[in-house]
Amino acid sequence: MPKPPSKQPTERPSKRPSKRPINQRLAEAAVALFDENGYDATTVDDIAARAGVSRSTFFRYYRSKEDAIFPDHDALLERIDARLRASTADTAIVAITDAVRIVLAHYVDDAEVSLRRYRLVRRVPALRDREIASVARYQRLFREFVGAWLGDSPDAGLRAELMAASVVAAHNQVLRGWLRAGGTYDPAEPLDHALGYVIATFRHLEQPQDKDQVVVAAFSRGATPQAVMAAIRRHLESRA
Numbered sequence: 001m002p003k004p005p006s007k008q009p010t011e012r013p014s015k016r017p018s019k020r021p022i023n024q025r026l027a028e029a030a031v032a033l034f035d036e037n038g039y040d041a042t043t044v045d046d047i048a049a050r051a052g053v054s055r056s057t058f059f060r061y062y063r064s065k066e067d068a069i070f071p072d073h074d075a076l077l078e079r080i081d082a083r084l085r086a087s088t089a090d091t092a093i094v095a096i097t098d099a100v101r102i103v104l105a106h107y108v109d110d111a112e113v114s115l116r117r118y119r120l121v122r123r124v125p126a127l128r129d130r131e132i133a134s135v136a137r138y139q140r141l142f143r144e145f146v147g148a149w150l151g152d153s154p155d156a157g158l159r160a161e162l163m164a165a166s167v168v169a170a171h172n173q174v175l176r177g178w179l180r181a182g183g184t185y186d187p188a189e190p191l192d193h194a195l196g197y198v199i200a201t202f203r204h205l206e207q208p209q210d211k212d213q214v215v216v217a218a219f220s221r222g223a224t225p226q227a228v229m230a231a232i233r234r235h236l237e238s239r240a
Helices: 022-037 044-051 055-061 073-085 089-109 111-123 125-150 156-180 188-206 225-239
Strands: none
Touching: 022 044, 022 055, 022 111, 044 055, 073 089, 073 125, 089 111, 089 125, 089 156, 089 188, 111 125, 111 156, 125 156, 156 188
């Protein structure tokens, strides 16, 4: 009596079994294959085979091959959101700068994949579009947080937009510099330098000055007009 055919495995085992999560293995496989063979020449089947899984498994994690290039953005956005929500009005600026450091560390911790992705995104318009959309999600998250922090204060919407844009611009300038240099240095210090400008922007926008604000000053009876004017000038310049 002939033996019944054995069931085929649902997933193809890789030559070197990995303990890394499947979504991460698929992302690494996609980046590697796009870099080696080109974006257009690489198929979903190629990516699945490189990662040691089936085609159906690929689609349980990603809708398309370009999705696999940005695998952790949702999880990263959740981490940023959690950090921002854990803050108070008194610690809002610290929370924002911490969130920026979390994003940069995410790229630096997996430098090889980040550098390959950077080269790919520069070459493939579809991936550039996805990156732009991802950056917009980060900026929206910061804008909503800052807007809630500012509440009903004057020009809250405008100030929230400016603050969020400065946060994203500072991060992207440092990240791109690090990527262009091939990840050859620690970007922590340049990020701190850039965040200094961000914090200065926050401090300037935090409490907008009323155009008609009245300044009251007291001087001794014997003060000369020149001394009074000089003191007022120094005070106004210190608040500029």
